[in-house]
Amino acid sequence: MSGTVGSRPANEDPASWPEQSVTAEVLDDACKIHNNFPPETSLPIDEEEHLAHLRKILWDCKAWNKVGIIALHQHETLLPNHSFVGDIRQLDDERYACYIQKFANEEINIDKVCGYMFAYVEGKGLRPFLFxxxxxxDLSGVDKTLVPRIIQYLVQNRLTSRLGLGLLIPELSKNKVTEFPMGSGMALVPTELLLLRKLTTVATEWHWDPRTGVFGVGTGCVILKSGKHVKPKTDDKELTLEVDFAGVLRRANILQS
Structure with missing residues (x-):
């Protein structure tokens, strides 16, 4: 891998800022970064002390409503030259989901995607691993010291392989969401709509709630006692072709009618 999760902070340069352009090199790095994450069985993480410090940095840098903290983990190993890309799907008049699929890098139009989740890579700074x-x-209101401060804290406390940053999608961040593998990818769905909501979840993302102003869990993963994630039975072809994403979720007994 050209850059690995490491112990030395990157220089303050434009490439360390989340607004960096997506290039072929960025896509290639994303696969390698993702495949170095710990497995899903490493969850949950116990980093309450560090989350308290990181949430203060988000607040001080005016990023409280733009950026969250994520637990780095992987559900599966990506094939070389493949990346995860998310797409926002509307479920009803008020609520949305995000369906994240695997694509060959050559199939991705780099002019139509942006970074979504980021990890620190030694020598390269903050790099996206999910798009x-x-x-x-729009991150224009966020203090430019955010990334250097976050990187410095993660490096000093040896957290670069455990925690990263995720940009908050307005349609999703106003509701707590649940993450689970689905079809050939993953889904992030409002927890209140799920038939699976009574199952055990582990926290994988934290942010300031725009409605309550409280910092807490924004995303939880559904897991079994074995530590493995629940994977509902779905039809990959249906997920790819069907516009009615909510209908797919209902037929898989995931979403309430």
Whole structure:
């Protein structure tokens, strides 16, 4: 791997800022970064003390409503030259989900995707390992010291392989969401709509709630006692072709009718 999760902070340069352009090199790095994450069985993490410090940095840098902290983990190993790309799907008049799929890098239009989740890579700074369809969120109001401060804290406390940053999608961040493997990818769905909501979850993302102003869990993963994630039975072809994403979720007994 050209850059690995490491122990030395990157220089303050534009490439360390989440608004960096997506290039072929960035996509190639993303696969390698993702495949170095600990497995899902490493969850949950116990980093309450560090989350308290990181949430203060988010607040001080005016990023409280733009950026969250994520637990780095992987559900599966990506094939070389493949990346995860998320797409926002509307479920009803008020609520949305994010369906994250695997794509060969050559199939990804780099002009139509942006970074979504990020990890620190030694010598390269903050790099995206998961992308999203659409334009980058407006981060103009966020203090530019955010990334250097976050990187410095993660490096000093040896957390670069455990914690990263995720940009908050307005349609999703107003509700707590649940993450689970689905079809050939993953889904992030509002927890209140799920038939699976009574199952055990572990926290994988934390942010300031825009409604309550409280910092807490924004995303939880559904798991079994074995530590493995629940993977509902779905039809990959249906997920790829069907516009009614909510209908797919209902037929898989995931979403309430």
């Amino acid at each position: 999203r369809q659409g334009q980058m969120l």
